[in-house]
Amino acid sequence: MKPFEYIRAEGIDEAGTAAAGGATLIAGGTNLLDLMKLQVAAPGTLVDIGHVPGLGDIEETAEGLRIGALVTNSALAADPRVRKGWPVLSRAILSGASGQIRNRATTAGNLLQRTRCPYFQDPASPCNKREPGSGCPAKGGVSRMTAILGTSENCIAAHPSDMAVAMTLLEAEAEIRAAAGTVRHLPLGDLYRVPGDQPDEETTLQPGEIITAVHVPHVPAGSVQAYRKVRDRASYAFALVSVAGIVRMEEGRMAEARLAFGGVGTKPWHDAEADALLTGRRPSEALFGEAAQLVLAGARTEEGNAFKVPLLSRTMKAVLRELTGAAPASPGTDRTEAYA
Amino acid sequence: MTVNFRMDAPQPRLLDQTGQGVIHKPLDRPEGPLKVSGRATYAAETHLPGMAHGVLVTASIARGHVEAIDDSAAHELEGYLGCWNGERFLRNPAQGMAGAAPVQPGDRVDFRGQPIAVVVAETFETARDAARRLRILYSEEDAVTDPAEAEFETKEDADAARAVAEALETAAHRIDATYTTASHAAAAMEPHASIAEWNGDQLTLRSALQMLRFNALELADAMGLERGQVRILSPYVGGGFGSKLGLGPEAVAASMAARDLGRPVRVAMTRQQVFETVLRRSETVQRLRLAADSGGRLTALAHDNRQFQLLGEGFAEPVPQASRFLYAGAARSYRQDLGRMHRTPSGSVRAPGEAVGQLAMEAAMDELADAVGLDPVELRLRNIPDAHPGTGTRFSAHGLEACLIDGAARFGWDRRAGPRARQEGDWLIGMGMAGAARPNMLVPSEARVTLAGDRATVETDMTDIGTGSYAILSQIAAEMLGLPAENVTARLGDTDLPGASGSGGSFGAGSSGSSVFLAAKDLRGQIAALMGAAEDGLTLKDGLARAGNVEKRLADLIAEPIAATAKIEKGEMAKETHQSGYGAHFCEVAVHALTGEIRVRRFEGTFAAGRILNEKTARSQCIGGIVWGIGAALTEELVHDARTGQPVTRDLASYHVPAHADVPQIGVTFLQERDDAANPIQAKGVGELGISGAGAAVLNAVANATGVRLRDYPATPDRVIAALAAAGL
Known part of the structure; x- marks a missing residue:
């Protein structure tokens, strides 16, 4: 581990100034410290925002919820308002990491966590995200956990967050504070960049900008939500694919339908065309298949991740059947309940 | 004087005649409180004055030479102490019971991840930074890192193979199926670590090791020292x-x-280095051919395997080890193709042989049951041999039939429906079972027991790798000396103590336990002499010695400490009998018809392994074994990049051992058994028995749930949906 300077910020101004000067923010540290130990990340200065006041609350607003940047994943998933009004968010968070990690991990930190692509995490391997121009061994290599949507020749790393998939589904916005003190709101879909030819640039955040909160709007009354994560073991594994969905049924039709996807994209994935296809229609297996085809139309696969095409299609079907009442919710075999 | 004992004849069941009643009891581990309160010092946890910290540097090429190591950038760091490599450096850990240094390759590199140097600094963090700053100049050579390019060394008995082929041709029923299993890592929680301390030319090593008697020889050989110079x-x-x-x-x-x-x-070692450097279990390809008559009786069995190893390493996974004796059948053949590859070498990982061999063998038996139209339990019952089917050697205590019957009843096997007959929502429900076997061994082991008043001390260099050695060795001495278990202290894990079998091959409890038994038995003779009585007239219980009408407190009787040392080794019984633990696994799974996820919902295992020394620690061993079986069947895969040979799943987030949510309540039942041929305590190994066949029970349940047979393991969702889709599901 490279020696680094540590600043404990007492206020947001101090944190913003340090960040603008090139310091790396740390809160829970559940991802950053791992990367520092591996020397994938070697920041010269860490500014700890974990004690900055005013970032740790969940507040009800006219539009929905304002979730402070430092709210822990555990606290957010357990919040009674979230569980009642935005259960997909609770479900998504609880399907990620472990209890210990969720106790430390924060809302904004979760959004900004780095990919778990094995080549990114091994400094002895080339990686365009870690060392631009060095190459991408995931292509043609072990690509099981990589993305099939939003990829480029330079990078196929998947975005690892479950929470961000649910927030994308919920059309959440990040509240972003610039070092100068100005505040802007940015839909999550615009926060993340696809890799293109700059896979090291993962977000549209500007130097010195700090995510101070996430705003989650109310969901349509009478809608049903689901988060389904398929992975290599029942807990503590990243998604092979995940599907977040929200549907409101009206007279046998999907009056409103929206989906978001994890494990398949270089960023939390949303496909407006698929939502549009489903909306207003009667649910049917054929329609679900059509929607899957739309989502997967742009998929580019490797030998190791080609299974994600049928797996996402099948998982979409399972989730839509559940959301539209065509199939019962998962019985006791779905252990997510046990941790909620 | 040391009591030397060879296991040449069945021994009386003295532990059934003693009266203390602590043997077999599910007693807590005596060292448990130390472990859960952080006071048990593991290898890396001793803080010696002046200690410096080293970090290994591993090769980033698969084959070639280290031409130069430039550490000039490391010298810029305050606290950097230097970099070591050279002719004594080990390429990889020693194979089990080697007793000599493993390959010391000098500047040669044979696999990616091979340790090539150690960087030392005043702090661990500085050493890690320094390790990253080294500039290593390699001369690279072509390496075989892709299994498809490996060259194979073949071992096959041509006559046996011909006999099997002939039997297959005329058989009423036959199975010919190929299974693949993934490479596995042991993935112990504690990373490998050592602290070396010199006092003159005496070397003391604090390390995380299983077999100290052998490890001391390996260390001395590697460092060019006499055995007496190392502890x-x-x-x-x-x-x-x-x-x-x-x-x-x-x-x-x-x-x-x-x-x-x-x-x-x-x-x-860092967690990543453990995955790169420590011996792994090879990936295997296994072809099973079974021939049976119309009644399902096996007439031939061929269990062929293909596996991989680095050149210069002698170990090969004994894949068909249990297949050799578990079921009947006159014609038997076991071909082995060992491929040479420049990847991390393979070695013993828990239950070498059975862990993957029985995964395939017991799946093939399930396929045969389908082909014959027999219940899988009945098929196995019909194929229990009377003697070792290959050698004709008689079996010692043999509990397979009893385990099958007990397990089936306990589990409710009669409620099993036909393939794809049960569904709950989108989940397909199925039941499966498998047999289990793991051979029993006796390895030379020595121990000293000292009795001072009514307190005893057991001393041996046996290790406790989380298995319960402290508990069972204390219990054996307590039972024999008539003391409460808490009056006995076990001192283990120090090569200054009498040399034990070590922990491996499931032989630790039987071997080291017998040496403690024999030493304590000698003490019983000494106590009898002090009582002026014959040994067989002596009763020891609750710190009291009784003989005839005389009763004395040991605290009074044993004025001066008395001690005995005993050593056991295998003898004629190992030749005259074939000894094995047996078991049966029963399992219920749910398979999601769309996503291919598998959830194990119920699991019952029944085992017969001779005398159970501590019902709690033995039960934990079997539960752990079954969890390993679930992992091999469903989740665990050490993945390498075929282009470079680099391990890609190098941490516990990507190498998927089962998580709690993958493991249901597991029922474990031990049948009452004594194996008089095994050792004087009539106990057989349980450390690996639970794995044998456990994963196959899961996969057989998957076949019952879905009507589709998976033969490539682990059965992750991608493989499950591919198999379902191929069947039009």
């Missing part, structure tokens, strides 16, 4: 599973640096 301490080991059988590269690296620096040096 190894390994009182607590945070999981071994075979990965700590042999001395590791970090031990020699620490010893070299500590000698030159004149101060203690600690070297702990």
Whole structure:
């Protein structure tokens, strides 16, 4: 581990100034410290925002919820308002990491966590995200956990967050504070960049900008939500694919339908065309298949991740059947309940 | 004087005649409170004055030579102490029971991840930074890193193969199926670590090792020392599973640096290095051919395997080990193709042989049951041999039939429906079963027991790798000496103590337990003499000695401490009988018809393994074994990049051992059994028995749930949906 300077910020101004000067923010540290130990990340200065006041609350607003940047994943998933009004968010968070990690991990930190692509995490391997121009061994290599949507020749790393998939589904916005003190709101879909030819640039955040909160709007009354994560073991594994969905049924039709996807994209994935296809229609297996085809139309696969095409299609079907009442919710075999 | 004992004849069941009643009891581990309160010092946890910290540097090429190591950038760091490599450096850990140094390759590199140097600094963090700053100049050579390009060394008995082929041709029923299993890592919680400390030319090593008697020889050989110059301490080991059988590269690296620096040096592997460097279980390809008559009686069995190993390593996974004797059948053949590859070498990982061999064998038996139209339990019952089917050797205590019957009843096997007959929502429900076997062994082991008043001490260099050695060795001495278990203290994990079998091959409890039994038995003779009575007239219970009408407190009787040392080794019984633990697994799974996820919902295992010394620790061993079976069947896969040979799943987030949510309540039942041929305590190994066949029970349940047979393991969702889709589902 490279020696680094540590600043404990007492206020947001101090944190913003340090960040603008090139310091790396740390809160829970559940991802950053791992990367520092591996020397994938070697920041010269860490500014700890974990004690900055005013970032740790969940507040009800006219539009929905304002979730402070430092709210822990555990606290957010357990919040009674979230569980009642935005259960997909609770479900998504609880399907990620472990209890210990969720106790430390924060809302904004979760959004900004780095990919778990094995080549990114091994400094002895080339990686365009870690060392631009060095190459991408995931292509043609072990690509099981990589993305099939939003990829480029330079990078196929998947975005690892479950929470961000649910927030994308919920059309959440990040509240972003610039070092100068100005505040802007940015839909999550615009926060993340696809890799293109700059896979090291993962977000549209500007130097010195700090995510101070996430705003989650109310969901349509009478809608049903689901988060389904398929992975290599029942807990503590990243998604092979995940599907977040929200549907409101009206007279046998999907009056409103929206989906978001994890494990398949270089960023939390949303496909407006698929939502549009489903909306207003009667649910049917054929329609679900059509929607899957739309989502997967742009998929580019490797030998190791080609299974994600049928797996996402099948998982979409399972989730839509559940959301539209065509199939019962998962019985006791779905252990997510046990941790909620 | 040492009592030397050879297991040449069945021994009386003395532990059934003693009266203390602590043997077999589910007693807590005496060291448990130390472990859960952080006071048990594991290898890396001793803080010696002046200790420096080392970090291993591993090769980033698969084959070639290290031409030069430039550490000039490391010298810029405050606290950097230097970099060591050279002719004593170990390429990889020693294989189990080697007793000599493993390959010391000098500047040659044979696999990616091979330790090539150690960097030492005043702090661990500085050492890690320094390790990253080294500039290593390699000359690279072509390497075979893709299994498809490996060259194979074949072992096959041509006559046996011909006999099987002939039997297959005329059989009423036959199965010919090929299964693949993934490479596995032991993935012990405690990373491999060593602290080396020199006192003159005496070397003390604190390390995480399983077999100290052998490890001391390996260390002496590696460092060019006499055996008497080395002492190894390994009182607590945070999981071994075979990965700590042999001395590791970090031990020699620490010893070299500590000698030159004149101060203690600690070297702990990072989690990633454990996955790169420590011996793994090879991936296998297994072809099973079974022939049976119309009644399902086996007439031939061929269990062929293909596996991989680095050149220069002698170990090969004994894939068909249990297939050789578990079921009947006159014609039998076992071909082995060993492919040479420049990847991390393979070695013993818990239940070498059965862990993957029975995964395939018991799946093939399930396929045969389908083909014959027999219940899988009945098929196995019809194929229990009367004697070893290959050698004709008689079996010692043989509990397979009883386990099958008990397990089936306990589980409710009669409620099993036909394939794809049960569904709950989108989940397909199925039941499966498998047999289990793991051969029993006796390895030379020595122990000393000292009785001072009514308190006893057991001393042996046996290790406790989380298995319960402290508990059972104390219990055996307590039972024999008529003392409460808490009056006995076990001192383990120190090569200054009498040399034990070590922990491996499931032989630790039977071997080291027998040496403690024999030493305590000698003490009973000494006590009888003090009582002026014959040994068989002596009763010891609750600290009291009784003989005839005389009763004395041991606290009064044993005025001066008395001691006995005993050593056991195998004898005629190992030739006259074939000894094995047996078991049966029963399992219910749910398979999601769309996503291919598999959830194990119920699991019952029944085992017969001779005398159970501590019902709690033995039960934990079997539960752990079954969890390993679930992992091999469903989740665990050590993945390498075929282009470079680099392990890609190098941490516990990507190498998927089962999580709690993958493991249901597991029922474990032990049948009452004594194996008089095994050893004088009538106990057989349980450390690996639970794995044998456990994964096959899961996969057989998957076949019952879905009507589709998966033959490539682990059965992750991608493989499940591919199989479902191929069947039009």
